Amino acid sequence: xxxxxxxxxxxxxxxxxxxxxxxxxxxxxxxxxxxxxxxxxxxxxxxxxxxxxxxxxxxxxxxxxxxxxxxxxxxxxxxxxxxxxxxxxxxxxxxxxxxxxxxxxxxxxxxxxxxxxxxxxxxxxxxxxxxxxxxxxxxxxxxxxxxxxxxxxxxxxxxxxxxxxxxxxxxxxxxxxxxxxxxxxxxxxxxxxxxxxxxxxxxxxxxxxxxxxxxxxxxxxxxxxxxxxxxxxxxxxxxxxxxxxxxxxxxxxxxxxxxxxxxxxxxxxxxxxxxxxxxxxxxxxxxxxxxxxxxxxxxxxxxxxxxxxxxx
Numbered sequence: 446x447x448x449x450x451x452x453x454x455x456x457x458x459x460x461x462x463x464x465x466x467x468x469x470x471x472x473x474x475x476x477x478x479x480x481x482x483x484x485x486x487x488x489x490x491x492x493x494x495x496x497x498x499x500x501x502x503x504x505x506x507x508x509x510x511x512x513x514x515x516x517x518x519x520x521x522x523x524x525x526x527x528x529x530x531x532x533x534x535x536x537x538x539x540x541x542x543x544x545x546x547x548x549x550x551x552x553x554x555x556x557x558x559x560x561x562x563x564x565x566x567x568x569x570x571x572x573x574x575x576x577x578x579x580x581x582x583x584x585x586x587x588x589x590x591x592x593x594x595x596x597x598x599x600x601x602x603x604x605x606x607x608x609x610x611x612x613x614x615x616x617x618x619x620x621x622x623x624x625x626x627x628x629x630x631x632x633x634x635x636x637x638x639x640x641x642x643x644x645x646x647x648x649x650x651x652x653x654x655x656x657x658x659x660x661x662x663x664x665x666x667x668x669x670x671x672x673x674x675x676x677x678x679x680x681x682x683x684x685x686x687x688x689x690x691x692x693x694x695x696x697x698x699x700x701x702x703x704x705x706x707x708x709x710x711x712x713x714x715x716x717x718x719x720x721x722x723x724x725x726x727x728x729x730x731x732x733x734x735x736x737x738x739x740x741x742x743x744x745x746x747x748x749x750x751x752x753x754x755x756x757x
Contacts, residue, residue, distance in 0.1 A: 446754045447710025448529040451521075451544060452725070453514050455536030456506050457637075458718030462494055464513025466740040467520050474516050477550060481512050484554045503568065503638060507536050507561035508554060514540040514716030515550070517737050521715065524743070526750065530668040530677075530709060532700050534721055535601070535642065538672055538690065545665040547683070552660070559656045564639065564691065567649040573640025574617040575600060576610050580630030583608045583698070589623050600642035601695045604727035609635070611643035646692040654688045668707075675699030677707075697721075701728045711753055713737055713746060 468474050468490070481489050485508055492505060493513065499505050518540065533541035536557070543553040578586050583599065586608040590597050596616030601609035610620055617634065624632040640646065662684065668677045673686045675696040701724075714722045714736035722736045735749045736742065750756045 448708045449711045449713070449750075449755055450530045450532060450704055450709045451518070451528040451541070451713050451715050452531070452721050453518075453533035453537035453540035453544070453716055454510075454714065454718050454721050455534045455538075456503070456510060456641075457635075458716065458720060459500050459506050459510050459513075460717060461496055461500060463510070463717040463738075464516040465490065465493060467513075467516035470740045471516070471520050471523065473523065474519060477512070477515060477519065480551060481508070481554055484551065485558055503565040504561045507564075508558050510536060510717060511539055511543075511553065511557050515543060517715050518544055520740065520743065521713075521737060521746070524747065526713075526746070526756070528667060528713070530670065530704060530707070532670040532704065533672075534697055535672065535690075535695050537716070537721075538669075540716065541669045542662075545667050545669045545678075547662045547665050547669070547678075548660075556656065556660065560653055560691070563649050563652045563656070564641070564646070567646060567652075568639030571639070571645050571648070572614070573612060573643070573645045574614045575612075575635045575637050575640060576617050576621050576633060577603075577607065577635055578610060578620075578624045578629050578632050579607050581608070581624060581627060582606065585627060586610065586624070589620055589627070593619050593623070598640075598643040599694050600640075602698045604698060604724045606727070607724070611640040612645065613640070642690075642692065642694050644692055650688050650692045653691055657684050657687060660684070670700045670704055672696060672700070675703050697724065698728055701725055701732075705729060705732065711755070 531541040531544045539557050597612035597620045600611035621632040664680050671678050671686050672695040673689050673693045711733045719736040722734045725734045737746050
């Protein structure tokens with residue numbers, strides 16, 4: 446039997462009412478809700494349930510996706526389901542940091558609240574865009590970015606045939622046309638407010654460094670595979686990688702392959718959506734994947750874990 450990993454998605458996986466069904470069934474989660482309300486300064490349940498569009502604004506999206514993910518994670522923990530390792534995608538890395546006990550609940554909510562505010566501010570100062578390129582290898586997409594030059598960068602290595610690019614509006618549009626010319630199945634702009642995971646976010650990284658100055662991470666209780674290195678986190682360099690993550694590409698393909706090399710065979714995507722589950726299957730069809738998005742998924746996950754020998 447191989448190892449079990451939890452993976453956590455990030456911004457873009459949000460939807461109205463995400464995670465609230467876990468609150469309805471797990472009274473112990475109320476303490477997390479109350480703490481989050483106090484730290485964030487607003488009623489998180491009302492914000493998650495609202496259809497006013499604010500759930501899609503970075504300063505709200507990031508803490509609310511994290512909170513909803515923690516609701517799902519804590520429910521799995523209460524059933525005695527524990528991972529051998531964790532990995533998160535962009536914002537999801539903070540859920541992984543929480544799951545590996547590097548930061549407490551209060552600490553992780555405060556960090557993500559600060560990160561979200563900083564990134565929101567920087568997108569106003571330095572507007573940008575992102576686009577998904579499907580059907581071309583990452584090498585080809587890297588080559589397109591290099592040919593266009595400063596202004597467009599590979600941001601997310603999602604799967605062997607899916608790469609997200611980030612940069613200025615003009616450079617992104619040029620890259621989309623070039624990708625289509627080279628045979629991309631799809632090349633489309635994403636509905637995001639900035640050029641995340643690119644050098645255009647360097648000022649955000651610098652500002653976040655100040656936030657982390659007095660923060661003391663703890664030794665991970667289980668391995669956490671980082672976006673910037675695709676390798677297991679090292680406590681001594683962790684804060685440096687957290688700073689870099691905002692303006693560096695997410696090396697998700699490399700991270701999953703590294704986890705496979707380290708013996709991970711089964712993956713549970715925890716929290717809103719099922720995007721990562723699909724990406725992992727595209728990275729390696731031999732890996733076993735399931736997602737836990739709703740409370741009703743719990744019994745299915747338990748059956749899956751029993752079938753694969755992780756619980757009796």
